Amino acid sequence: MIIKIITLISHLSFGKLYVLSDVMYFFIYKVAGYRKAVVRRNLATSFPEKGKDELREIERDFYHWLCDYFMETIKLLTISFDEFKEHFEMRNIDLITNAVDGGQDVSVFLGHYGNWEWSSAVGQFYPETHKHILSGLIYHPLRNDTFDELMLRARSAMGGKCIRKKDILRELVACKRSNTPYLFGYVFDQSPKWENIHLWLDFMNHDTPVFTGAERLSRKYNDVVLFLHYERPERGRYVATFETVTTNTKDVAEYDVTRQCFKLLEDDIRRQPYLYLWSHNRWKRTREGWEEWKSRQSRRWREVKK
Numbered sequence: 417m418i419i420k421i422i423t424l425i426s427h428l429s430f431g432k433l434y435v436l437s438d439v440m441y442f443f444i445y446k447v448a449g450y451r452k453a454v455v456r457r458n459l460a461t462s463f464p465e466k467g468k469d470e471l472r473e474i475e476r477d478f479y480h481w482l483c484d485y486f487m488e489t490i491k492l493l494t495i496s497f498d499e500f501k502e503h504f505e506m507r508n509i510d511l512i513t514n515a516v517d518g519g520q521d522v523s524v525f526l527g528h529y530g531n532w533e534w535s536s537a538v539g540q541f542y543p544e545t546h547k548h549i550l551s552g553l554i555y556h557p558l559r560n561d562t563f564d565e566l567m568l569r570a571r572s573a574m575g576g577k578c579i580r581k582k583d584i585l586r587e588l589v590a591c592k593r594s595n596t597p598y599l600f601g602y603v604f605d606q607s608p609k610w611e612n613i614h615l616w617l618d619f620m621n622h623d624t625p626v627f628t629g630a631e632r633l634s635r636k637y638n639d640v641v642l643f644l645h646y647e648r649p650e651r652g653r654y655v656a657t658f659e660t661v662t663t664n665t666k667d668v669a670e671y672d673v674t675r676q677c678f679k680l681l682e683d684d685i686r687r688q689p690y691l692y693l694w695s696h697n698r699w700k701r702t703r704e705g706w707e708e709w710k711s712r713q714s715r716r717w718r719e720v721k722k
Contacts, residue, residue: 418562419569426493430503430652433487440486445479451695455479458694462620477690484651489533492570497540500574504534506541508658512599513546515640515663521591522599523634523641525661525677528606528693529684530646530654533567535601537574550591550598552577554584554630556606588637601644602630604677607698610709615671619678620685622699625706631673635665641673643680648691 425436444450455478459471466474492500515522526532539551553571555578558564571578579587584600591598604627613625634641641661648654661676662668685692 419566422490422566423493426490426495430491433491434484434651437480437483437487440483441480444483445476450479454697455694458698459689461622461699463689464621474689475694478692478694481648481690482693482695485531485533488531488652489570490566492533492536492573494573497537497574500534500537500540503653504537505653505655506538506658507655509538509541509543511640511642511658511660512538512549513543516546516549516597520640520663521597521637523630523639524599524601524644524658525604525630525641525673526601526644526646527681527684528603528696529681530648530656530691532603532644532646533571534654535644535656536571536576536578538599538601539575548597550577550596551575551601552579552587552598553601554579554581554603556581584633588633592637604630604674605681605698607696607701610701610706613701613706615674616703617675617678620682623703624678624699625701625703626674626678628671628674631665631671634673638665641665641677643677645680645684646691648688 425433428436445452452475455475456471459466459474459478463471463474512522524535524538526535536551536553539547539549542549553576555567555571557580558567568578579600588598588600590596606627608625608627612627612629614628615626617624617626619626631641633639640663642658643661645657645659646654647657659680661673661680665673
C-alpha cells in the first residue's frame with residue numbers, strides 16, 4: 417500500500433513535489449528534529465572555521481535538500497527520460513565509451529553527495545552504439561523491506577541494474593566470462609565495519625576509516641576508474657560530470673585511487689556543503705576503538721589456540 421501511494425505521488429509535477437518537500441521539511445526539521453544532533457556534530461567538526469550562523473544556514477539548506485532528495489528519488493518511478501533530461505545533465509560520457517572501445521571496463525566512485533540515485537540513469541545517456549554496456553549500482557540493502565523495495569524500483573526504473581554488495585564479485589566474473597562490458601558504480605564513503613578497515617584518511621577534518629574494496633576490485637580487473645562530481649545549479653536541476661582518476665591502476669600506488677577520490681569528494685563538499693548526507697553517522701568509528709577491537713580479536717585468537 418505504501419509503495420502504491422508513493423508511486424501515485426511520483427506522478428506529480430516537480431513543482432508540486434517540491435511543495436510536498438517544503439511541508440516535509442517543516443515536520444522533519446522543525447518538529448521532529450530528525451538526527452539534528454548528528455548533523456550539528458558532523459558540521460561543527462567538519463567546518464571548525466565556520467561560525468554558528470553559517471553552520472545553521474548549511475544545516476537548514478541540508479534539510480531542505482534532504483527532503484528534495486526523497487521527492488526527486490521517487491520521481492524516478494514514473495518520469496520519462498525526455499523529462500528527466502530537462503533536470504539532469506551528464507557530462508563526459510565519452511570517458512566511458514572510450515574505455516569500452518579500448519577494451520577496458522569502468523568503475524565509477526561516487527559519494528553520498530547530490531542526488532546519487534539519479535546516476536542510475538547513466539545507461540540512458542550512452543549513444544546507441546554503446547547501449548550494450550551493463551550499468552550497475554552496488555548497494556547495501558535497507559533494513560526496512562518496504563523502503564528497500566521502493567529504492568530498488570527507483571534505482572532500476574531507468575534501466576540500471578542494482579547489485580547487492582555481497583554479490584558484486586560474482587557479477588564481475590559473470591561479465592568477464594560473457595564478454596559483457598560494464599560500468600559499476602560504487603558509493604565509496606560508507607562507514608566500514610571494524611573487520612573491513614584497512615585504511616584511514618584525513619577526510620573533512622576527521623581521521624576517517626574507509627572502504628578499499630572498490631579499489632581492490634578495480635585493480636583486479638584493471639578497470640578505468642572515474643569519479644562522479646555533482647553540482648546543483650538550482651532546485652530541480654543537477655549536473656553530473658565524470659573525471660578520470662586513472663586508466664591503468666597498475667601504474668598507481670596502492671590506495672592512491674581511494675585517496676584521490678576522497679580528495680575530490682571533499683573538494684565538492686566544500687563547494688556546496690549542504691549536498692552531503694550529514695545525517696549519516698559517518699565518524700562513529702575511531703582509531704582508538706579500532707585498536708581496542710584488534711586487541712580483543714587478538715585475545716580471542718590466543719584463547720582459541722589454547
